[in-house]
Amino acid sequence: xxxxxxxxxxxxxxxxxxxxxxxxxxxxxxxxxxxxxxxxxxxxxxxxxxxxxxxxxxxxxxxxxxxxxxxxxxxxxxxxxxxxxxxxxxxxxxxxxxxxxxxxxxxxxxxxxxxxxxxxxxxxxxxxxxxxxxxxxxxxxxxxxxxxxxxxxxxxxxxxxxxxxxxxxxxxxxxxxxxxxxxxxxxxxxxxxxxxxxxxxxxxxxxxxxxxxxxxxxxxxxxxxxxxxxxxxxxxxxxxxxxxxxxxxx
Numbered sequence: 203x204x205x206x207x208x209x210x211x212x213x214x215x216x217x218x219x220x221x222x223x224x225x226x227x228x229x230x231x232x233x234x235x236x237x238x239x240x241x242x243x244x245x246x247x248x249x250x251x252x253x254x255x256x257x258x259x260x261x262x263x264x265x266x267x268x269x270x271x272x273x274x275x276x277x278x279x280x281x282x283x284x285x286x287x288x289x290x291x292x293x294x295x296x297x298x299x300x301x302x303x304x305x306x307x308x309x310x311x312x313x314x315x316x317x318x319x320x321x322x323x324x325x326x327x328x329x330x331x332x333x334x335x336x337x338x339x340x341x342x343x344x345x346x347x348x349x350x351x352x353x354x355x356x357x358x359x360x361x362x363x364x365x366x367x368x369x370x371x372x373x374x375x376x377x378x379x380x381x382x383x384x385x386x387x388x389x390x391x392x393x394x395x396x397x398x399x400x401x402x403x404x405x406x407x408x409x410x411x412x413x414x415x416x417x418x419x420x421x422x423x424x425x426x427x428x429x430x431x432x433x434x435x436x437x438x439x440x441x442x443x444x445x446x447x448x449x450x451x452x
Contacts, residue, residue, distance in 0.1 A: 217426045217427040224419050237315065288318075303372050326345070337367050355400075
C-alpha cells in the first residue's frame with residue numbers, strides 16, 4: 203500500500219545527490235586541471251516476486267519489481283582539458299596522460315593536473331598550500347628563481363642555460379582507481395614516471411567541465427526533484443483519505 207513512498211523517496215535522494223555532483227562541477231569550471239565527476243544510479247535488484255497459487259502450492263509468477271534507485275558510482279572523466287596560455291613562467295600543462303606529483307610536509311604524495319606552480323620560501327617549485335612538485339626521480343625541484351625557460355619535456359633552465367631540474371609527470375595503469383583527497387588532488391598506488399612526457403610551458407590546462415551540459419543536467423535534476431516532492435505530497439494525501447475512509451466503513 204505504501205510502497206510508492208519508497209520509489210518517490212529514492213527518486214528525491216537520487217536527484218539530490220546528482221545535484222550535488224553537478225554543483226561541484228559547476229563551481230570548479232574555472233579551476234585549472236579540474237576533472238568533472240559523473241554521477242550514475244541504478245535500481246536495486248528485484249526484491250520481490252508477486253505470485254498466485256492454489257492449495258497444492260503450485261505458484262505462478264506474475265511479476266517482479268524493484269522499489270528504489272540508489273547511487274551506483276561517481277566516476278571521474280579524465281578527458282584532456284584545453285591548454286590555456288598564461289605567460290607565467292612557472293605554469294605548466296600536461297598534454298596527454300599523466301599527473302604532476304606533489305609531496306606535502308608529512309611526506310604524502312598526491313597527484314594533480316593543475317600546473318599553476320610557484321616558489322616556496324626556500325626556492326623549491328611548489329603547489330601553493332599543498333607541497334613541493336617532484337621530478338621524475340621523486341625529488342623536490344630547487345629553482346631559487348622564476349627567471350627560467352623550459353622545453354617540451356619539462357626540463358627547466360636558468361637565464362644562462364644551466365639545467366635546474368625536470369618537472370615529473372606520473373601515470374597510472376588505471377586512473378579509475380584514483381580517489382580524491384581533502385585538497386581536491388588524487389591519490390593512488392602504482393604511479394610511474396613517464397619517460398617522454400609532453401608539457402606546455404606558460405600554459406595551464408583548463409577544466410574539462412562542459413558548462414552547458416552541466417546546466418542542462420542541473421535543470422533536469424531540479425525538475426525531477428520537484429516532481430517527486432509534489433507527487434509525494436499527493437500520495438500522502440491519498441493514503442490519509444484511504445485510511446480515514448476505511449476507518450468509517452468499519
